[in-house]
Amino acid sequence: xxxxxxxxxxxxxxxxxxxxxxxxxxxxxxxxxxxxxxxxxxxxxxxxxxxxxxxxxxxxxxxxxxxxxxxxxxxxxxxxxxxxxxxxxxxxxxxxxxxxxxxxxxxxxxxxxxxxxxxxxxxxxxxxxxxxxxxxxxxxxxxx
Amino acid sequence: xxxxxxxxxxxxxxxxxxxxxxxxxxxxxxxxxxxxxxxxxxxxxxxxxxxxxxxxxxxxxxxxxxxxxxxxxxxxxxxxxxxxxxxxxxxxxxxxxxxxxxxxxxxxxxxxxxxxxxxxxxxxxxxxxxxxxxxxxxxxxxxxxxxxxxxxxxxxxxxxxxxxxxxxxxxxxxxxxxxxxxxx
Numbered sequence: 001x002x003x004x005x006x007x008x009x010x011x012x013x014x015x016x017x018x019x020x021x022x023x024x025x026x027x028x029x030x031x032x033x034x035x036x037x038x039x040x041x042x043x044x045x046x047x048x049x050x051x052x053x054x055x056x057x058x059x060x061x062x063x064x065x066x067x068x069x070x071x072x073x074x075x076x077x078x079x080x081x082x083x084x085x086x087x088x089x090x091x092x093x094x095x096x097x098x099x100x101x102x103x104x105x106x107x108x109x110x111x112x113x114x115x116x117x118x119x120x121x122x123x124x125x126x127x128x129x130x131x132x133x134x135x136x137x138x139x140x141x142x143x144x
Numbered sequence: 145x146x147x148x149x150x151x152x153x154x155x156x157x158x159x160x161x162x163x164x165x166x167x168x169x170x171x172x173x174x175x176x177x178x179x180x181x182x183x184x185x186x187x188x189x190x191x192x193x194x195x196x197x198x199x200x201x202x203x204x205x206x207x208x209x210x211x212x213x214x215x216x217x218x219x220x221x222x223x224x225x226x227x228x229x230x231x232x233x234x235x236x237x238x239x240x241x242x243x244x245x246x247x248x249x250x251x252x253x254x255x256x257x258x259x260x261x262x263x264x265x266x267x268x269x270x271x272x273x274x275x276x277x278x279x280x281x282x283x284x285x286x287x288x289x290x291x292x293x294x295x296x297x298x299x300x301x302x303x304x305x306x307x308x309x310x311x312x313x314x315x316x317x318x319x320x321x322x323x324x325x326x327x328x
Contacts, residue, residue, distance in 0.1 A: 026218065027216070027218055028216060028218075029217050029218060030217060031217045031220070032217070062231075064210065064231070064234060065210060065224075065230075065231070078171075080171055080322075083171060083190065085170075085171065094166075094195060095168050095170065095193055095195055095326075096168060096326050096327075101170060101191075103171075103190075103191065128191065128208050128210035128211040129208045129209075129210050129211075129230075129234045129235070130208075130234075131191075131193050131206045131207075131208050131235055132235065133170075133193060133206070134170065134193070136191050136208055136211060138191065138211065
């Protein structure tokens with residue numbers, strides 16, 4: 001009887017531990033912290049834009065869904081509501097300027113609004129792809 | 145020489161006019177919501193490209209699927225990998241027309257009820273969409289708001305057998321954009 005009781009206790013603890021693991025680390029696992037992530041690619045802003053605009057995004061070299069660190073001279077800084085977007089312009093089309101749009105993390109908003117658009121900067125962010133006009137980087141942080 | 149100058153001025157003014165009738169945003173909002181017995185699913189995208197030509201009523205939305213943010217990372221992963229296959233179909237496009245608002249109304253401040261119809265292409269499938277909404281026209285620009293529903297099956301998005309009946313097969317899409325004149 002004692003043996004069965006021990007087995008029951010061990011099975012219960014194992015089961016509860018397993019469920020807790022699934023609950024915390026699978027079902028409720030946290031989103032990737034882009035600010036702390038090591039970049040998958042370190043490239044210039046022009047290389048990044050041309051990669052998409054020239055139709056080079058492929059399974060062999062795919063920036064979409066990756067953490068990118070890009071370096072270049074920004075063209076403008078846009079602020080709307082709570083979002084600050086650093087823009088690198090390379091072209092012009094039906095949606096106006098086309099290039100790379102980097103939506104900054106709220107903690108970098110104030111610093112980003114004071115960026116000197118004549119000087120090169122380095123930004124890291126999650127690349128959610130190319131919408132046929134712009135390359136979109138999100139959750140961006142300023143490296144320097 | 146004088147004629148050339150007149151033609152150039154005329155062409156320039158036509159170009160300026162044609163842009164003045166275009167309103168755009170690159171930071172529009174789209175949220176979707178579904179309420180099934182197992183799970184409520186909600187996601188938000190704040191990176192939506194949208195353009196409206198107030199002369200013709202034509203509009204277009206371009207939506208990056210990987211820009212949808214879910215509360216749970218696991219849901220976001222499933223959405224991109226298993227449901228909409230965003231690596232294969234990265235962009236959803238809605239093209240259509242505002243059928244009941246004239247250029248004069250779009251040029252006059254006020255709030256207008258709108259009826260829009262168009263085609264939504266997502267996950268490699270295209271289907272007709274009709275929706276009601278409002279356009280609020282002010283000095284700042286045009287605020288467009290609308291809600292409509294789509295069936296997942298129409299877009300060849302299949303729900304895995306294990307959760308069939310537990311996740312809603314219809315989702316509600318809310319659109320909220322602040323369009324500003326294209327000054328180029």
